[in-house]
Each structure stands twice: as C-alpha cells, then as structure tokens.
Amino acid sequence: MGQLDLRYLVEPGGRLRGRLRVPGDKSISHRSIMLAAIAEGETRISGFLEGADALATLHAFRRMGVRIEGPDQGQVWVRGVGLRGLRASDRPLDMGNSGTSMRLLAGLLAGQSFPVTLVGDDSLSKRPMRRVTEPLSAMGARIGTTPAGTAPLTLEPTTGLQGIDYPMPVASAQVKSSLLLAGLYATGETCVTEPAPTRDHTERMLTAFGYSVRRRAARVCLTGGGRLTGCRLSIPADISSAAFFLVGASIAPDSDLLLEGVGINPTRVGVINILRAMGGDIELLERRLAGGEPVADIRVRHARLRGIRIPVDQVPLAIDELPAIFIAAACAEGETLLTGAEELRVKESDRIQVMADGLTRLGIAVETLPDGMRIQGGTFGSTEADTTGRHEAIETHGDHRIAMSFAMAALRAQGPIAIRDCANVRTSFPGFVDLAASVGLDIHEHQA
Structure with missing residues (x-):
C-alpha cells in the first residue's frame, strides 16, 4: 500500500521537556x-x-x-x-x-x-x-x-x-x-x-x-x-499543531515544555481555554504581533486534569483541536462531556466515531453522541494483542489529527501504541516524528 500504510509505534511513558517551534499555521x-x-x-x-x-x-x-x-x-x-x-x-x-x-x-x-x-x-x-x-x-x-x-x-x-x-x-x-x-x-x-x-x-x-x-x-x-x-x-506557528504538545505535556508527569511563536488569535485559542478549565498549567509569554496576528511563547507543564462539560461557545474556537482534547479528557479525573460539535462528523474522517473507536480500543469508556462524546477518565492500555508482540493498530482512517492525538496518548499508556495510516500527517505537520522525539516522545515510523 506504499505511503498509505505508514505506521507509528510509540513506546509508553516518558515526558516532554525542552523548547520547540511547530510549523507555520x-x-x-x-x-x-x-x-x-x-x-x-x-x-x-x-x-x-x-x-x-x-x-x-x-x-x-x-x-x-x-x-x-x-x-x-x-x-x-x-x-x-x-x-x-x-x-x-x-x-x-x-x-x-x-x-x-x-x-x-x-x-x-x-x-x-x-x-x-x-x-x-x-x-x-x-x-x-x-x-x-x-x-x-x-x-x-x-x-x-x-x-x-x-x-x-x-x-x-x-x-x-x-x-x-x-x-x-x-x-x-x-x-x-x-x-x-x-x-x-x-x-x-x-x-x-x-x-x-x-x-x-x-x-x-x-x-x-x-x-x-x-x-x-x-x-x-x-x-x-x-x-x-x-x-x-x-506566519506564526500553528496552534493546531501546538495542541498535541499542549496535551502531551499536560498529561505526562514531570513535563515542562516551551512552544515558541505560536499564534494565539482569539478565534483559535479554544484548546488553551479548555485545557485551563480542566486544570491545565499553561502560561502565555512574550505576547506580540506577527503579520497582524497575535503571537506568544507558550509554556505548559504537567497538571492534574479534571473532567468538565466543555463550554459550547469554545467548540468553534477548538474544532480542529478536539481530537487532542479527547486524549486529555481520557487522562482526566471524572467525566468530560462534549456537545455542539457535529462538524467533527464531516472532517477528514468522522472524528467523533474514529476517536471513540480508538479510545475504546485502549480501554477508555466513551459514549458517542450525534454532536459530541462523553468520556470517562481512565487508564490507557496498549494495542499489543498478546505476548508475541503483535499489534492491533489504532485505525486513523487517514486522518492526520487522529494519528498525532493517539501518539500523545502513549505518554500515559501501559504499553506500546501502534497507529496505522499515518502518511497524511505530512498534510499539516511535516517533521512531526522528529520534532516529537526531540522533546521526549519515544516514537518511530515504519512501513507495514
């Protein structure tokens, strides 16, 4: 299948530390x-x-x-x-x-x-x-x-x-x-x-x-x-790409990460607002303008997250970042409820169903809704099917944001997470694997 069968294998545990700049918005x-x-x-x-x-x-x-x-x-x-x-x-x-x-x-x-x-x-x-x-x-x-x-x-x-x-x-x-x-x-x-x-x-x-x-x-x-x-x-660094690292550093103990030059347009900061509402430790530093767009360096550290009802008015401000937020919700204490996000059904994939399938595969209790999802915080398992090391990979349906979201889940998983059909990550985040590895994610890609 060539590029369509590009896979990620992410080893469990670790932390995200250091500084990085994600690609342009x-x-x-x-x-x-x-x-x-x-x-x-x-x-x-x-x-x-x-x-x-x-x-x-x-x-x-x-x-x-x-x-x-x-x-x-x-x-x-x-x-x-x-x-x-x-x-x-x-x-x-x-x-x-x-x-x-x-x-x-x-x-x-x-x-x-x-x-x-x-x-x-x-x-x-x-x-x-x-x-x-x-x-x-x-x-x-x-x-x-x-x-x-x-x-x-x-x-x-x-x-x-x-x-x-x-x-x-x-x-x-x-x-x-x-x-x-x-x-x-x-x-x-x-x-x-x-x-x-x-x-x-x-x-x-x-x-x-x-x-x-x-x-x-x-x-x-x-x-x-x-x-x-x-x-x-x-062009500022893309907050949609930064979102995976905001979530990863929030859920992984002992993480402390600085994301440089990220666009913080008020119509795009839903992911920051939602993570903060869940208890996230996120600071905006060195605020400035670049090309008419507000920009800041973002410092994010590990925090104890709690489940929330995601405010409906934040959904349009975080529509592309919701798959990553689902990973944070799965690591939070208690229940997280999302409604008003029917747009997720018609993205590169049906992101409500595809994320629910992957979370369920990793042992998280979820309930899908026509316009959202109910997620009960828990513990990620692994895609390892048995002691032979065989993996039943998470299915992304070619959706780049699904692939990167589940890569971050490995930071809190009990075993390795295999993710298939990851070639489309290049559509939004070329160099994702190398950049994630540089700050502590144990991630490898291979052709299956």
Missing part, C-alpha cells in the same frame, strides 16, 4: 498564497507551512499563471497578478486532502472569466460542499457538484456576481471566507453574519493587503471591486 499559509496571488505587486512570506495541504493551494495558483518562488525553508515570494489576472489552467486543480483549499478557492474562483474544475482525493471527495456552493449560487456563481453535493466542483464563467447579506446557519470559517473572497469580485456589498465566532484570518489578512473590511459584532462586510497590494507576511 496552515490556515494562514493557505490564505497568504491566495491573497498574494490576486494582489498587485510582490509579497514575501516567511514561516509558510511546507505541508501537502498548503502546497496544494500554492500549486493551484502556479497552474493559473502566478509566478511563485519557493518554498525554501518557509520563505515564499509571490508576484501578484491582481484581481483579474488569473488565467485558466489546462487541467483540473487538485486540492488533495485540503477542504480549506477547495472551499476557499470555490469562492475566489466563482467570479472568474474562465471555467475551472476543483478535484480532491477520496477523502475530500466525500466532504460536503453545498454549504459553500449554495450561497455562492445565490451570488450568481455557476457552480456544480455531484448529486451528493460533493467534489468535483465545476465553475463556469459568469456575467458577474452580486453581493449578498448571508446569515450563516452553522459557524464555519471556511464558508465565511469563501463568501468574502467571492465578494471581492461582486457588485455591491457582501456581508456574512456568524452564529458563533470563527477564525478571522481572512479578515485580518485582507486588511494586511490594504483591503477595507468592516466588522461589527458577529457581522463582517466588504465591498467588491477594490484592490489588494503586495506586502510582507510573517
């Missing part, structure tokens, strides 16, 4: 390429995440005629072509496993003068797309999906988009961003109202490129037909 890396490509002039980007998802976005714009140099150790140089300078690709644009790439590009490309098709891998091709295609169609986009409302997405040239006022039925940064990007090409004003706060990287970055964005409470608006101007961008 994936969400911001995507947006940096998109906006730099349609800006006027040059943009220099530092801290770009060189993972498969962000590279899918970069390669798509190269196919549409944008001159991009790099990435070279996180440095990327983009020669923008302006709002109307993109050209048709001679083949479909492959988004790989990246839902962010597909949904945001659907908006950005909805108002172009050329046809384009967006495709993805098997996992991405099962994820729901109507949440963006329906409001884009209401703006005048000519956009098609499969009968199931999934990719491939086909976009035909349109005579013009019209701004809309869209109250989102479900909080989603990807939907909000897709509509705002389409709004750049629309006549009049495009406004989106959120039912709950979601990450605001698109709004912040549009402002960094000199585009006027108006925000009031849960409503964000822009007027089409403006211009973006190239600039310098510094």
